[in-house]
Amino acid sequence: MIISFHYNIGNQGIFHNSIMFVKKALFAVPNSKSLPIGLVARFSSATGDIGVTVNDKTGVATVKLQRAPVNSLNTGFLKNIESTLDSLEKEKARGLILTSGLPKIFTAGLDILELYNCTTESLTTFWTQLQSTWLKLHATSFPSVALINGHAPGAGCQLAMSCEYRIMLGPKYTIGLNETKMGIIAPFWFVDTMIDTLGPRQAELALTSGKLFTSSEALKVGLIDEEVGSEEEGVAKAEAFLSQYATIPGTARKLTKLMIREKTISNLVKNKDKDLKNVIDLITSAQVQKGLGLYLQSLKKK
Numbered sequence: 001m002i003i004s005f006h007y008n009i010g011n012q013g014i015f016h017n018s019i020m021f022v023k024k025a026l027f028a029v030p031n032s033k034s035l036p037i038g039l040v041a042r043f044s045s046a047t048g049d050i051g052v053t054v055n056d057k058t059g060v061a062t063v064k065l066q067r068a069p070v071n072s073l074n075t076g077f078l079k080n081i082e083s084t085l086d087s088l089e090k091e092k093a094r095g096l097i098l099t100s101g102l103p104k105i106f107t108a109g110l111d112i113l114e115l116y117n118c119t120t121e122s123l124t125t126f127w128t129q130l131q132s133t134w135l136k137l138h139a140t141s142f143p144s145v146a147l148i149n150g151h152a153p154g155a156g157c158q159l160a161m162s163c164e165y166r167i168m169l170g171p172k173y174t175i176g177l178n179e180t181k182m183g184i185i186a187p188f189w190f191v192d193t194m195i196d197t198l199g200p201r202q203a204e205l206a207l208t209s210g211k212l213f214t215s216s217e218a219l220k221v222g223l224i225d226e227e228v229g230s231e232e233e234g235v236a237k238a239e240a241f242l243s244q245y246a247t248i249p250g251t252a253r254k255l256t257k258l259m260i261r262e263k264t265i266s267n268l269v270k271n272k273d274k275d276l277k278n279v280i281d282l283i284t285s286a287q288v289q290k291g292l293g294l295y296l297q298s299l300k301k302k
């Protein structure tokens with residue numbers, strides 16, 4: 001049986017309460033630690049849109065990003081992603097498939113409108129939220145797959161790299177950290193994550209040129225794990241990847257993952273303020289503001 005919930009919620013507080021309300025209904029399974037049977041939750045808010053579906057047999061949650069037009073990551077959307085991850089942790093999800101509910105775009109990365117004409121205060125709020133959401137995603141206790149069903153530049157690539165397995169729909173879309181192409185640099189924790197994923201040699205080549213990889217190029221360098229020809233195939237492969245963990249004790253799995261990711265995670269945790277200062281110094285400079293303005297114009301002219 002499938003139950004659907006449709007919410008139109010205007011603020012974060014209500015959004016949060018509604019998640020709790022829905023989750024209570026969804027996850028209250030007497031005498032069981034497992035996720036509930038046949039439940040679908042769909043959330044929406046004024047600042048971001050996220051759809052959550054839980055597979056009743058496996059306990060795997062599919063989280064669909066659907067903030068039109070391009071899933072660009074602004075403060076509210078990042079906050080909603082973090083709240084969703086918190087709920088999945090609390091309810092002991094068995095796995096995550098992170099994908100897009102929009103055609104052609106996984107996510108367009110950071111919302112450039114959060115960077116352009118920003119104040120130090122607004123940039124601080126935005127960047128602190130980005131750090132927090134990323135730390136949650138990078139350290140989930142459940143296994144995670146990015147089903148990249150569209151373009152994934154910049155922070156879109158970063159979100160995908162933080163999942164444990166990446167499946168990309170080919171051949172039309174691209175993925176990569178393209179910051180240098182925009183005249184800015186990737187933050188050190190994006191760089192760390194790319195080095196963890198590709199190794200230093202390929203990461204240096206990719207980052208210095210701001211390369212956006214096609215799916216087959218991404219497969220070749222190890223930026224993705226599988227390339228698929230359809231979303232259905234992608235979902236099947238994601239489910240197959242996650243199913244291998246059904247028999248692996250969860251705590252052993254989680255501790256092993258965290259051991260491997262610890263250096264990258266603690267580098268950000270210890271240096272959050274330094275990271276923020278780097279961002280403020282770079283992004284608020286007149287030269288970068290001018291470049292961001294031109295970049296936005298070029299996107300709008302297309």
Ligand SMILES: CC/C=C\CC/C=C/CC(=O)SCCNC(=O)CCNC(=O)[C@H](O)C(C)(C)COP(=O)(O)OP(=O)(O)OC[C@H]1O[C@@H](n2cnc3c(N)ncnc32)[C@H](O)[C@@H]1OP(=O)(O)O
Pocket residue numbers: 069070072104105107108109110111112113151153154155156178179184185186187188278279282283296299300301302
């Ligand atoms: C020390 C470190 C300091 C700072 C580090 C900063 C780190 C930044 C990391 C990032 O993530 S930067 C952003 C990287 N992303 C991009 O460069 C993507 C730019 N967008 C595109 O390439 C394309 O839009 C697309 C391939 C994603 C989609 O193409 P298409 O389907 O043809 O749509 P449009 O280009 O027509 O876009 C529709 C609409 O959306 C606006 N838009 C696109 N991307 C963004 C974005 N990232 N932020 C805000 N808005 C975006 C675009 O302007 C269009 O707006 P309209 O008003 O014309 O509808």
